[in-house]
Amino acid sequence: MFTPLIFRPLYRQYLWGGRRFQSLLGRELEHAGPYAESWEIVDRGDDQSIVRYGPLAGRTLGGLMQEDSFSITGISTPSTFPLLFKFLDAHQVLSVQVHPDDKEASKRTPPDRGKTEAWYVVEAEPTSKIYAGLRDGIDKSTLQRAITSGRCEDALHVIEPKAGDCIFIPAGTVHAIGAGLVIAEIQQSSDVTFRLFDWNRVDKHNNPRALHLNEGLAATHFTGPVTLTKKISTQDPAVHRLVESPYFYFDEVLPTGTWSTAGNYCEIIVVLAGEVRLPSGWNLPTLKRGDCALFPASLQPQSLSCLSVGQNSPHLLRITLPLPTDTLKYRDDT
Numbered sequence: 077m078f079t080p081l082i083f084r085p086l087y088r089q090y091l092w093g094g095r096r097f098q099s100l101l102g103r104e105l106e107h108a109g110p111y112a113e114s115w116e117i118v119d120r121g122d123d124q125s126i127v128r129y130g131p132l133a134g135r136t137l138g139g140l141m142q143e144d145s146f147s148i149t150g151i152s153t154p155s156t157f158p159l160l161f162k163f164l165d166a167h168q169v170l171s172v173q174v175h176p177d178d179k180e181a182s183k184r185t186p187p188d189r190g191k192t193e194a195w196y197v198v199e200a201e202p203t204s205k206i207y208a209g210l211r212d213g214i215d216k217s218t219l220q221r222a223i224t225s226g227r228c229e230d231a232l233h234v235i236e237p238k239a240g241d242c243i244f245i246p247a248g249t250v251h252a253i254g255a256g257l258v259i260a261e262i263q264q265s266s267d268v269t270f271r272l273f274d275w276n277r278v279d280k281h282n283n284p285r286a287l288h289l290n291e292g293l294a295a296t297h298f299t300g301p302v303t304l305t306k307k308i309s310t311q312d313p314a315v316h317r318l319v320e321s322p323y324f325y326f327d328e329v330l331p332t333g334t335w336s337t338a339g340n341y342c343e344i345i346v347v348l349a350g351e352v353r354l355p356s357g358w359n360l361p362t363l364k365r366g367d368c369a370l371f372p373a374s375l376q377p378q379s380l381s382c383l384s385v386g387q388n389s390p391h392l393l394r395i396t397l398p399l400p401t402d403t404l405k406y407r408d409d410t
Contacts, residue, residue, distance in 0.1 A: 078372040083125035088113035094167030101366030119157035150373030164259040172273040176295040177247035190247040193263035197241045201256030207232040209302035228273035233301035242318040248297030329392035331382040339377030342397040350390030353381040
């Protein structure tokens with residue numbers, strides 16, 4: 077029988093990262109230097125979330141999926157967990173990228189998933205930017221000229237976000253996360269990235285990073301600007317829907333007192349402020365800022381005690397894995 081699953085984070089130290097997992101999320105960072113990504117839930121080859129507490133401590137998400145994927149996801153088909161959740165600390169601007177959709181990714185060797193993703197802005201410094209989609213009228217030849225001339229930014233749609241904003245990035249969307257942002261990201265579990273532009277940066281040997289211009293242009297959907305998502309009210313007054321897609325539902329939750337998960341769905345709960353106490357029968361620790369838990373689809377609704385900490389009221393994110401009956405309405409888009 078599955079319990080709620082709390083995992084150990086997997087960190088990625090890239091040059092564009094910072095130290096805000098420590099200062100903002102209260103993490104103890106083992107090494108010096110920049111921390112760029114914290115993979116909270118992942119089942120991708122050697123990159124495995126490991127259960128941290130409870131009777132399944134030490135087990136990998138991939139191993140649990142192989143043993144009983146249906147109890148975790150509520151879906152009979154996936155051999156690996158189909159989503160990846162992470163935090164990003166962008167101390168410097170990331171490269172301009174595009175990810176292929178399912179059709180293009182399936183042609184790769186070995187075949188892969190596409191990469192549709194959504195970003196929730198946890199913290200934003202003044203004048204921080206997100207590059208989301210292309211400006212109106214930008215076609216393939218115009219984008220290619222902008223890249224090769226070193227002026228890619230001229231072709232990109234720019235947003236100056238604030239904390240609490242959400243951006244949905246379907247596969248095929250040209251995008252980049254700017255400096256000064258901490259992002260909570262949910263995505264399809266894929267790591268296929270085509271780098272289109274890297275801001276004319278060079279390494280210590282004066283060499284530019286490798287680009288994937290032909291593959292990236294072939295994967296790009298020239299659909300124009302991407303705007304911030306709207307927060308849509310739901311039947312639960314504590315919940316506002318941010319994104320609804322064939323791959324995941326993404327919600328902001330502002331609970332008061334006790335709040336319950338939906339149950340019978342695979343749900344990921346992320347704590348951005350306050351604390352969340354799980355039902356005492358599970359004997360699991362309180363979730364604090366930056367913590368998250370995966371609730372397998374085999375569980376009934378779970379009653380969570382959501383508490384303020386100081387002046388900070390409870391503030392959660394919820395990611396739900398749609399069931400096949402939910403995704404039928406997307407069949408014309410996939």
